Amino acid sequence: MIDYANLSAVAAVVRTGSFEKAAQSLNITASAVSQRVKLLEEKLGTSLVVRGQPCTATPAGNRLCRHLEDVGLLENNLRADLGALVPAGPWPTIRIAVNADSLATWFIKALAQTNELLFELIVDDQDHSADWLRKGEVAAAVTASPVAVRGCDILPLGSLRYFATATPQFVATWFADGVNEGTLQNAPSICFDKKDELQSRWIKQQTGKHFSLPVHWMPSSHAFIDGALAGLGWGMNPELLISEHLAAQTLQKLPPGTPLDTPLYWQYSRVIGKTLAPLTKAVTETARAALVQ
Numbered sequence: 363m364i365d366y367a368n369l370s371a372v373a374a375v376v377r378t379g380s381f382e383k384a385a386q387s388l389n390i391t392a393s394a395v396s397q398r399v400k401l402l403e404e405k406l407g408t409s410l411v412v413r414g415q416p417c418t419a420t421p422a423g424n425r426l427c428r429h430l431e432d433v434g435l436l437e438n439n440l441r442a443d444l445g446a447l448v449p450a451g452p453w454p455t456i457r458i459a460v461n462a463d464s465l466a467t468w469f470i471k472a473l474a475q476t477n478e479l480l481f482e483l484i485v486d487d488q489d490h491s492a493d494w495l496r497k498g499e500v501a502a503a504v505t506a507s508p509v510a511v512r513g514c515d516i517l518p519l520g521s522l523r524y525f526a527t528a529t530p531q532f533v534a535t536w537f538a539d540g541v542n543e544g545t546l547q548n549a550p551s552i553c554f555d556k557k558d559e560l561q562s563r564w565i566k567q568q569t570g571k572h573f574s575l576p577v578h579w580m581p582s583s584h585a586f587i588d589g590a591l592a593g594l595g596w597g598m599n600p601e602l603l604i605s606e607h608l609a610a611q612t613l614q615k616l617p618p619g620t621p622l623d624t625p626l627y628w629q630y631s632r633v634i635g636k637t638l639a640p641l642t643k644a645v646t647e648t649a650r651a652a653l654v655q
Contacts, residue, residue, distance in 0.1 A: 365405070366430070371398035372410050372419075373427045377455075379416025428498060431455050435501070435637040438478075455480040456641070459491035459503035462554065463522060464626065466583035467602040468652035469504065475644035487557035488626060495629055502630035502638060504645075514629045517646055520653030521623035526564050526616040527604055528596035533614060536596075541617050543569050551575045552589050552597035554582075560598035564622045587613075598622060602652060623654055 374384035375395065385392040403410050410423030419427055434454030441450065460469055462485050473481055484494055488506040495503050495511040510516040528536075536549035546569070551561050556579075566572055578595050580586050587604060590597055596616060607613040628645050630638050 364426075364429075365398075365402060366433070368398040368402035368405075369426055369430050371395045372402060372423055373430050375399060375411050375417050376419040376423060376427050379418075381417070425498065428457070431457065431501070432631075432634060435634040438637045439634070453478050453480050454637075455482055456502065456638070457482045457484060457494075457500040459484045459486050459494040459500045459505070461486065461488035461491060461504060461506075461626075462581075462583045463600045463603070464488070464504050467522070467600055468648055469645075471652075472641070472644040472648035475648070476641050479641065487555070488624060489559065490557055492629060495631075501634060502628065502641070505627050505629055506624060507629070508625065508627060511629055513632055515632050515635060517628045517642070519626040519628055519646060519649035520655045521625045523601040523654045524560055524564070524598040524622045524624065525601055525604070525608075525619070526561075526596060526622075527599050527608070527613045528590055528616060529593050530611065530614050532590075532593050532596060533616065537616065541568065543571060543573065546575065547573060548576070550578060550595035552578045552580055552586055552595040554586060555579060560622060560624070564598055564620075567620065567622065568618075626653065 371384060371388065374387050375381055378384050378387055381392045381395050385395045388395065399411055406422070408422050409420050410426065412418045412420060431454060434451065435456070437451060438454055456479055458481060460483055465483065465485060484500060486494065488504065491503040492505040492507040492511055494500040495514055504519070508516075537545050539545055546565060553561055561575065562572060565575075578589060580589050583600070583603065586597055587599055587607070589595060590599065590613060591607065599613070601621070604613055608615070626649065628642065628649070630642060635642075
């Protein structure tokens, strides 16, 4: 059996990044935290915490921290069923993988509709966020994958609509001869990171081809738009973030103005589905109001 007091000490060190801060959060001494971590490591025969600045979890420690989070969520289920028979504990933390553009547009509104839950968000591309579920490192994810991860349920959310946009001056300078293979290969573009395929997909949609682009890398949804507004390049921006800029004509759609819709899905662990039900309701309702259906 796992000693949950000792495991809570490990989780506190990983969450806060130090033994001293973990001690403060648990209301015990740092030496007591160190002793509990050491006892669990000795019992399991493996290191659970990488001592450093900050302290981080080993793969085994990370998996055990996720297990402790699941236990907290399952205890919430018991409390819902048995009421006062189950004493109230600390709010459980739910780890969720979500793409940056959802986080910047509609996802926070969904989180704000829930109570007595803490969130740890892992930001990753929508085409890769389901990998976190497969590894057991998150309880839920906003993903572009329509195929449910094993052990998970899946619900459609709608599509996040993107437009290829740039400033009018940028379009006049770089696309005076129209948007075609030649001009696209010369005009600077903006990409979020190496996983970002939106620009390539839009080009494939327009030209039927894949080819390399000159690229600025900007891993921030708002910096991405700021880069376009500054005339650094063109990029695929969510309609939800640029509608005012389009109305003010500080940004314009690249001809022919065709959108690129990215379907999104909510996937969550079936084991804790009951505990996540209020969050799932908030996520689906918020998404269906904000996204293209």
